[in-house]
Structure formats: structure tokens, C-alpha cells
Amino acid sequence: MTAAQRVNVWVRKVPSWAVYILGAMIPVWYFWLAVSGQMGVEPINALERALGLLAMQTLVVVLAVTPLRRWTGISLVSHRRALGLLAFFYVCCHLAVWLLLDVQDPGRAWADIVKRPYITIGMAGFVLLLPLAATSNDRALRKLGPVRWRRVHTLTYVICVLGAVHYVMVQKVWEIEPLVYLALVLALVATRLPRLRRRAAA
Amino acid sequence: AMSLIGGAAAAATDETLEPNTFEEITSYNNFYEFGTGKTDPADHAHQLTIAPWSIRIDGLVDTPGDYAADDIIAQMDIEERIYRLRCVEAWSMVIPWQGFELADLLALAGPKPEARFVEFQTLLRPEEMPGQKFPILDWPYIEGLRIDEAMHPLTIMATGIYDEPMPKQNGAPMRLVVPWKYGFKSIKSIVRITLTDTQPRTTWNKAAAAEYGFYANVNPNVSHPRWRQDTERRVGGGLFSSRIDTLMFNGYDEVAGLYDGMDLEQNF
Numbered sequence: 001m002t003a004a005q006r007v008n009v010w011v012r013k014v015p016s017w018a019v020y021i022l023g024a025m026i027p028v029w030y031f032w033l034a035v036s037g038q039m040g041v042e043p044i045n046a047l048e049r050a051l052g053l054l055a056m057q058t059l060v061v062v063l064a065v066t067p068l069r070r071w072t073g074i075s076l077v078s079h080r081r082a083l084g085l086l087a088f089f090y091v092c093c094h095l096a097v098w099l100l101l102d103v104q105d106p107g108r109a110w111a112d113i114v115k116r117p118y119i120t121i122g123m124a125g126f127v128l129l130l131p132l133a134a135t136s137n138d139r140a141l142r143k144l145g146p147v148r149w150r151r152v153h154t155l156t157y158v159i160c161v162l163g164a165v166h167y168v169m170v171q172k173v174w175e176i177e178p179l180v181y182l183a184l185v186l187a188l189v190a191t192r193l194p195r196l197r198r199r200a201a202a
Numbered sequence: 203a204m205s206l207i208g209g210a211a212a213a214a215t216d217e218t219l220e221p222n223t224f225e226e227i228t229s230y231n232n233f234y235e236f237g238t239g240k241t242d243p244a245d246h247a248h249q250l251t252i253a254p255w256s257i258r259i260d261g262l263v264d265t266p267g268d269y270a271a272d273d274i275i276a277q278m279d280i281e282e283r284i285y286r287l288r289c290v291e292a293w294s295m296v297i298p299w300q301g302f303e304l305a306d307l308l309a310l311a312g313p314k315p316e317a318r319f320v321e322f323q324t325l326l327r328p329e330e331m332p333g334q335k336f337p338i339l340d341w342p343y344i345e346g347l348r349i350d351e352a353m354h355p356l357t358i359m360a361t362g363i364y365d366e367p368m369p370k371q372n373g374a375p376m377r378l379v380v381p382w383k384y385g386f387k388s389i390k391s392i393v394r395i396t397l398t399d400t401q402p403r404t405t406w407n408k409a410a411a412a413e414y415g416f417y418a419n420v421n422p423n424v425s426h427p428r429w430r431q432d433t434e435r436r437v438g439g440g441l442f443s444s445r446i447d448t449l450m451f452n453g454y455d456e457v458a459g460l461y462d463g464m465d466l467e468q469n470f
Contacts, residue, residue: 035441040241041226042293043441104445108430116428172428173338173409175238 004073012078019079023058023086027051027093048097055090056167056181058083059160063188070191081136084156088133091126091163118169125162128155157189219284221364222295226438228369232289233390234339235324235331236371242333243371249330250391252374261321261396264312271375274310275361278302283358283379288420288452290384292429295437299379300362305353313349313397320352321345321402322378323394339405345389346402346416347380350460356381359392382454384418415470419461420452424470 001009030050034043039050061076062083069075076083103109112119132153134140141149164182171178233243257274260266280300288294308320326342328334334341351357360379361368368374373390380387386406396402406414413427422432433445451457461469 037440041230042240042435042437044435044443045240045293047441101441112430115425118428171238172413173234173238175338176336 007074016082019082044101051094055087056163058087060184063160067191085136088129121162122166125159128159160185219296221298222438224364227297231371235333237333247370250370255375258394259311261398262314262317263397285381286452287385292434293437294434299360301358301360304357304359307359316399317397318349318399319401320347321396322389322392325391325393340408343405345387346404382451382457387418417469422448424467
């Protein structure tokens with residue numbers, strides 16, 4: 001048995017529900033840190049950023065599932081739906097903190113969405129996530145059929161790019177960390193370009 | 203030492219100025235020379251050597267030269283000023299500074315009548331200020347004031363907080379505090395002050411002129427491209443703290459006369 005196969009045996013042993021529960025605990029843990037004063041003296045901003053980064057990281061993992069399998073044989077496919085739904089959950093938490101704790105006013109939040117490009121872009125990413133979250137279940141998969149379902153879920157690439165651009169634009173200067181995430185996302189999306197795929201296959 | 207509680211506006215706005223704790227003031231800072239994160243300054247500023255320290259005062263002055271920080275402090279009347287600090291990122295604090303009026307420091311060098319602006323410069327020392335190893339801003343940090351703003355009695359050089367010498371993450375040994383302007387105008391760890399007849403090219407203005415104007419007066423009516431400026435969050439209120447209204451000139455209405463006849467939306 002190769003190393004990749006051994007890893008796959010272990011990955012398959014992890015039940016889906018464990019991924020959901022452990023994943024959902026992370027924002028709860030962050031919230032506890034923020035409320036108990038362990039996220040610094042300005043916890044609203046710290047929590048908002050921590051949740052945004054968590055969503056970004058999870059989206060990168062989701063994007064990496066296919067290339068990882070192709071290049072190393074390690075397959076996380078059995079947990080891809082859970083990871084995708086967790087990323088959606090993290091984005092919802094990030095948005096909730098922004099709206100309820102930070103801006104604290106729906107009218108002002110709407111004005112920000114319309115007026116400030118980095119918020120517009122982040123919000124566009126969230127809106128595009130909605131159909132993906134709604135169709136991340138067996139019934140929707142059956143109803144749409146695999147071809148149409150896959151076509152809908154190519155939106156993931158657009159969403160990840162929007163998320164990374166949002167992260168870069170939130171900063172006041174060109175910071176390294178968000179640019180690294182943007183580069184990662186672009187590289188992972190590029191592995192899906194048909195031309196590259198053909199070259200890799202040749 | 204006289205204690206000026208935030209100027210006359212404090213009474214007018216009916217707000218009691220409860221200072222932030224020493225821990226809050228020294229653990230949540232913007233000082234990009236030590237990194238762009240809010241806790242980077244507290245984590246890295248200990249590397250900074252602050253003695254000996256001198257400030258070069260030059261340009262349109264009668265007696266240009268290097269003034270030792272210790273000599274300056276020894277000559278000045280150090281008093282406490284409890285000021286609101288309003289960051290352009292829409293958070294704020296209340297800080298009990300110790301310091302002296304900038305006008306008294308400038309008087310040591312004797313500004314010439316043709317001096318119209320004052321340019322300030324922060325230390326450039328990448329080996330002790332790790333953020334300066336990255337070209338995120340055009341180092342060294344430059345800020346500037348019009349001469350009448352610099353001479354205003356509310357404008358101080360701060361040398362301490364809560365009767366402690368100025369912590370390094372807050373701009374040791376000496377920094378500017380201009381309480382009616384956004385925090386980035388209050389330049390830290392100053393090594394040079396130049397009096398000029400032309401408006402200084404300031405760091406954030408060079409980085410993004412549409413976002414950071416030269417004047418940068420706190421103004422709830424002029425929205426920043428990134429942050430609304432009509433409200434702010436006072437640091438220290440915890441996870442459920444409410445936003446509070448931002449005051450024109452950060453509540454220091456006595457400076458309004460400096461801008462008579464100026465369009466403050468144009469000169470933001």
C-alpha cells in the first residue's frame with residue numbers, strides 16, 4: 001500500500017458528522033475567545049478578521065482537493081461537501097459579526113455594500129455561495145443531474161477569487177499574507193484551465 | 203501640572219472623558235514601522251534603542267541644530283492632557299498624555315516669519331524597526347502641519363502616558379499629538395522637524411491621496427473611501443460595545459477658526 005493509500009484509509013475512517021461538528025466548533029471557540037477578552041482590546045474587529053481568514057483558508061482547502069488527488073493520490077473528496085458547507089458557515093459568521101456587532105445598522109450596511117468596492121466584492125462572493133450551499137445535498141444533486149450540478153458548482157472558482165480580492169482590498173497597503181492567498185487561489189483555479197489540464201495529461 | 207480635560211468641547215458634548223487603561227493604550231497600536239498588525243508594535247517595539255536620542259530642527263529657523271531629547275524635556279513644562287484620539291479606521295481612545303506644547307519646542311529654534319509649514323520625520327532604522335524592511339510605505343514616515351496648526355496650544359509633543367515615559371509602541375521618546383486630526387497625523391518617534399514654505403508631502407497622502415488628505419481633520423461629514431466617519435467605536439467596550447457619534451474636529455471646536463473660509467470637503 002502506498003503512503004497516499006494509507007492516508008486515504010485514515011481519511012475515509014473520519015465520519016462526516018465529525019468534520020461538521022469539529023468545523024462548526026471553531027467559530028464558537030473564536031466567539032468565546034472574543035467575549036472573554038482573549039482576542040485583544042478590540043475584539044469586534046479581531047473576531048471579524050479571524051472568521052474571514054478561516055473562511056478563506058477553508059475555501060483554499062476546498063479548491064485544493066482535486067489537484068491534491070491528481071498530484072499525490074491523496075483524496076479528501078469524501079469530505080469536500082462538508083468543507084464547502086463549513087466555508088459557507090464561516091462566511092455567514094463573518095457577515096453576521098460585521099452586520100450585528102461592527103456596523104450595527106442594516107441601513108448603513110447596505111450603504112457600505114453599494115458604496116465601498118471591497119464590501120461589494122465580498123458581498124458578491126456571499127451571494128454566489130447561496131446557490132452552492134442550497135444544492136449541497138443528495139436530493140439537489142439527483143434533481144440537477146451530475147452535469148448540471150457540476151456546472152453550477154464551477155461558481156466556486158469565481159467565489160474564491162472574489163474572496164481573495166476582498167481580503168487584499170480590506171488592507172490599507174499591499175500586505176503579503178492576503179497576496180499569498182490570492183496567488184494560491186489563482187494557481188489552484190489555473191489548474192482547472194482546460195489547456196493546462198491537457199498539457200498535464202500529455 | 204495643569205490638567206486640561208479635553209478642552210472646552212468636553213463640557214459642551216456632556217461627555218465624561220474616562221481614559222482608556224494603560225494596557226489598552228499600549229496593546230492596540232498602528233505603528234507600521236513595527237508591522238501592520240495591531241499588536242505588532244507591542245510585540246516588536248522593545249527592539250528600538252531610544253537613548254541617545256536627538257531631534258534635528260532645521261529649515262526656516264534662526265538656530266538650526268540637533269537638540270538632545272533629554273535637554274528638551276528638562277527645559278519644558280510637562281503637563282497632563284487628557285485627549286480623545288480618533289483613528290481614521292473609525293476607532294477611538296481617550297489617552298492621558300504627558301507633554302508640552304509644540305510651540306514651545308519650535309520657539310527654541312526660532313521659526314523665521316516665512317515658515318508656513320512644519321514637516322516631521324520618524325526614525326528610519328530597519329534593523330530595529332522590522333516593518334521598514336518592506337516597502338509598504340515610502341519610509342521614513344513623514345507628516346506635516348500648517349504653521350498655525352503647529353502653534354495651536356492644543357498641539358503637543360507627548361513624552362509620556364499615565365506618568366510613565368512614552369512606551370516604545372506609542373512613539374518613544376517623543377511624538378506629536380494633534381487631537382482634532384485623525385491619528386495618523388500624530389507622528390511617532392520624531393527625529394527631525396523642518397520648517398518650510400511649501401506643504402510637506404506626507405506619507406499616507408503619497409500612498410493614497412484620495413483616502414488621506416493633508417489636513418485629515420476629524421470630520422463626521424466627510425466619508426472616507428474605506429470607512430464611514432460619522433460614528434466610531436471606543437476601544438475597550440468589549441464584543442458588544444455600541445458605536446458612538448463622531449464629533450466635528452473630534453470635539454475640539456476651538457480649532458474651527460483655523461479653517462475659516464476653507465472648504466473642508468475639498469481639503470479633507
